Amino acid sequence: MSDTTVPYSTGETKLGDTTLAEMRELAARYPVGRSALLPMLHLVQSVEGRITPEGIEACADVLGLTGAEVSAVATFYTMYKRRPVGDYHVGVCTNTLCAVMGGDLIFERLKQHLDVGNDETTEDGKITLEHLECNAACDYAPVMMVNWEFFDDMTPESATQLVDDLREGTEVKSPRGATICTWREAERVLAGFPDGRADEGPTGGKATLAGLRLARERNWKAPQGNHSGRAPEPEQTVSPDAASGPRPEDQPGKESQTVHTDDARKED
Amino acid sequence: MLTPVLSDNWDQIRSWQLASYQRSGGYEALKTALRMQPADVVTAVKDSGLRGRGGAGFPTGMKWSFIPQDNPKPKYLVVNADESEPGTCKDIPLMLASPHTLVEGVIISAYAIRANTAFIYVRGEVLHVVRRLQQAVAEARAAGFIGVDILGSGYDLDVIVHAGAGAYICGEETALLDSLEGRRGQPRLRPPFPAVAGLYGCPTVINNVESIASVPSIIANGPDWFASMGTEKSKGPTIYSLSGHVTRPGQYEAPMGITLRELLDLAGGVREGHTLKFWTPGGSSTPLLTADHLDVPLDYEGVSGAGSLLGTKALQIFDETVCPVRATLRWTEFYKHESCGKCTPCREGTWWLVQILERLEAGQGGEEDLETLLDLSDNITGRSFCALADGATAPITSSIQHFKDDYIAHFTNGGCPFDPMASTVFATAGASA
Ligand SMILES: Cc1cc2nc3c(=O)[nH]c(=O)nc-3n(C[C@H](O)[C@H](O)[C@H](O)COP(=O)(O)O)c2cc1C
Ligand code: SF4
Numbered sequence: 001m002s003d004t005t006v007p008y009s010t011g012e013t014k015l016g017d018t019t020l021a022e023m024r025e026l027a028a029r030y031p032v033g034r035s036a037l038l039p040m041l042h043l044v045q046s047v048e049g050r051i052t053p054e055g056i057e058a059c060a061d062v063l064g065l066t067g068a069e070v071s072a073v074a075t076f077y078t079m080y081k082r083r084p085v086g087d088y089h090v091g092v093c094t095n096t097l098c099a100v101m102g103g104d105l106i107f108e109r110l111k112q113h114l115d116v117g118n119d120e121t122t123e124d125g126k127i128t129l130e131h132l133e134c135n136a137a138c139d140y141a142p143v144m145m146v147n148w149e150f151f152d153d154m155t156p157e158s159a160t161q162l163v164d165d166l167r168e169g170t171e172v173k174s175p176r177g178a179t180i181c182t183w184r185e186a187e188r189v190l191a192g193f194p195d196g197r198a199d200e201g202p203t204g205g206k207a208t209l210a211g212l213r214l215a216r217e218r219n220w221k222a223p224q225g226n227h228s229g230r231a232p233e234p235e236q237t238v239s240p241d242a243a244s245g246p247r248p249e250d251q252p253g254k255e256s257q258t259v260h261t262d263d264a265r266k267e268d
Numbered sequence: 269m270l271t272p273v274l275s276d277n278w279d280q281i282r283s284w285q286l287a288s289y290q291r292s293g294g295y296e297a298l299k300t301a302l303r304m305q306p307a308d309v310v311t312a313v314k315d316s317g318l319r320g321r322g323g324a325g326f327p328t329g330m331k332w333s334f335i336p337q338d339n340p341k342p343k344y345l346v347v348n349a350d351e352s353e354p355g356t357c358k359d360i361p362l363m364l365a366s367p368h369t370l371v372e373g374v375i376i377s378a379y380a381i382r383a384n385t386a387f388i389y390v391r392g393e394v395l396h397v398v399r400r401l402q403q404a405v406a407e408a409r410a411a412g413f414i415g416v417d418i419l420g421s422g423y424d425l426d427v428i429v430h431a432g433a434g435a436y437i438c439g440e441e442t443a444l445l446d447s448l449e450g451r452r453g454q455p456r457l458r459p460p461f462p463a464v465a466g467l468y469g470c471p472t473v474i475n476n477v478e479s480i481a482s483v484p485s486i487i488a489n490g491p492d493w494f495a496s497m498g499t500e501k502s503k504g505p506t507i508y509s510l511s512g513h514v515t516r517p518g519q520y521e522a523p524m525g526i527t528l529r530e531l532l533d534l535a536g537g538v539r540e541g542h543t544l545k546f547w548t549p550g551g552s553s554t555p556l557l558t559a560d561h562l563d564v565p566l567d568y569e570g571v572s573g574a575g576s577l578l579g580t581k582a583l584q585i586f587d588e589t590v591c592p593v594r595a596t597l598r599w600t601e602f603y604k605h606e607s608c609g610k611c612t613p614c615r616e617g618t619w620w621l622v623q624i625l626e627r628l629e630a631g632q633g634g635e636e637d638l639e640t641l642l643d644l645s646d647n648i649t650g651r652s653f654c655a656l657a658d659g660a661t662a663p664i665t666s667s668i669q670h671f672k673d674d675y676i677a678h679f680t681n682g683g684c685p686f687d688p689m690a691s692t693v694f695a696t697a698g699a700s701a
Contacts, residue, residue: 037450076452077433102692138511148395177396198403210518222271225489
């Protein structure tokens with residue numbers, strides 16, 4: 001598939017009036033319409049499953065640009081894909097820190113397990129595998145991303161389990177995010193159309209809270225301010241699990257397999 | 269030792285929601301700020317000594333004062349939430365846990381520079397962060413903190429959450445502006461500086477997430493409070509991110525100037541049974557340091573004095589199992605991939621650097637190749653259009669400086685003498701692989 005000439009048209013674009021109206025809506029959010037081009041390209045991917053020639057033309061039409069101008073932008077950014085992406089985009093960070101912590105071995109294992117190379121999709125169309133650059137989660141290395149949701153402290157075993165679950169349609173939750181949706185649904189959120197799932201998942205994982213927990217334990221605080229503006233001292237609303245230190249599922253390698261419910265953190 | 273300010277509400281229930289943030293005192297600083305003159309807000313931030321947390325450490329209040337208020341064009345505030353520098357992982361957890369801290373900072377900062385539109389440019393590869401930002405902005409709008417005549421002050425502001433699409437260079441502030449205008453993200457010539465001609469050619473302030481998120485605490489507690497923490501020229505509390513071969517990696521908020529020895533002590537030390545080999549003080553673009561530098565104060569002056577840069581305070585810890593040549597090659601491949609292609613020394617140079625390093629890692633090379641690498645680096649640093657290229661040479665020159673013997677071992681050994689399994693987390697977990 002990697003020798004397919006791109007971009008190519010299949011003549012079956014799904015872009016219709018609804019999407020064009022949404023593109024105009026995006027353009028209207030900005031002081032200058034062209035600023036909406038990146039969101040519009042995310043929207044094209046959410047509808048088409050990739051950047052199609054029709055998608056490029058639609059953006060160009062709405063913004064009064066040429067197709068070449070839009071193409072020049074679409075080819076610059078790595079998140080825009082010219083070949084169809086599977087239901088689940090699975091990324092493995094292989095930048096230095098994750099690589100040495102195990103990312104290289106995880107990526108090798110997944111290539112074998114899925115029988116695909118970098119930036120290729122499994123035959124059932126479910127999974128596209130790609131190695132990633134640093135995704136700003138180094139304190140959870142080795143890190144993987146599924147449809148741009150975090151999977152922390154991975155091992156080759158938890159990684160193969162994760163892709164198996166995705167292929168079998170088992171519900172999968174990110175340890176620091178929501179239940180995994182499809183890649184197209186994720187692209188729609190990135191385009192600027194919220195899916196109402198911001199409240200899923202925790203405030204952060206164990207590493208996020210490492211310093212704060214230590215400070216609480218030892219009663220370390222920043223100095224008192226002059227309180228010219230701040231409201232009364234925060235009430236003690238610390239969730240029980242935060243107060244009691246690391247939870248068992250916070251241990252390295254466990255997060256990824258654990259289905260996180262946010263029960264413990266729910267407001268009364 | 270630790271001074272949680274930005275991270276103080278991260279363990280509160282549903283800390284990302286408006287109700288929780290307000291229970292922790294959130295949006296009180298906004299009310300205070302709106303009762304002040306915009307210029308007085310700028311002065312307060314100046315007096316606090318806050319310096320930009322995106323890497324360069326430019327004084328934030330001073331940057332704001334460069335906005336020409338007699339210029340009739342609209343003014344813009346742009347938050348740089350592109351966080352992509354290898355090792356850097358502070359802004360993302362902040363926005364995930366407490367997006368309202370950033371949003372409140374955005375409103376106060378935009379008011380200070382008299383901007384009526386603000387953007388949060390967040391990298392696209394963090395779906396849940398985008399969700400939480402979108403929701404926080406919507407909640408703030410519904411509460412009357414964003415929109416027309418905010419809290420009866422007569423001040424109007426629109427805030428737009430904008431997701432990028434995967435390009436490290438878009439963290440460079442002028443490339444970010446081009447990207448936000450719907451173009452390829454390539455750096456612009458300066459001058460004119462963004463304060464004069466930025467987004468859409470209008471006066472624009474660009475600040476890092478942590479810089480803007482620090483503003484509410486300054487307004488709430490006063491500039492003197494902020495300046496009471498830190499060192500002489502590097503003020504305030506800040507987030508240090510420990511990652512890699514450390515017992516308890518994570519985010520540690522401490523006054524500027526804490527040392528790595530102290531931080532490692534808090535984080536349980538280098539992983540058990542191992543010793544520190546090298547570390548980055550602020551991401552891969554800051555020259556590597558070693559165990560000789562454990563007592564360097566982690567502020568702008570201290571780290572510069574040790575021959576590196578404070579950068580983003582991304583402390584990546586590597587123990588003795590890690591091959592510095594492999595680490596350097598991988599970072600160099602990153603810079604090659606992320607070079608925007610605008611200028612020749614960087615576009616071609618990073619390509620050549622990778623070729624040479626690949627050969628060296630495979631054990632096919634000699635000491636003269638190290639000279640070539642240093643020579644090439646010298647021709648790239650300071651001769652390229654933007655700082656990406658300077659960052660690209662940092663791991664190379666510093667690894668040759670500190671670990672020449674490891675390079676030579678590759679030549680004598682005919683390949684890498686390190687066992688790649690030994691550095692993994694599962695090597696010690698006893699399990700798997
Ligand atoms: C290649 C490159 C990447 C950068 N990436 C980021 C980034 O992801 N986030 C950030 O805040 N600053 C980044 N910067 C620094 C910005 O150009 C700019 O200095 C900063 O956003 C200014 O904000 P501050 O003064 O609040 O630090 C980057 C710089 C370069 C050269
Ligand atoms: S130094 Fe590199 S990233 Fe910066 S403008 Fe030149 S080619 Fe682009």
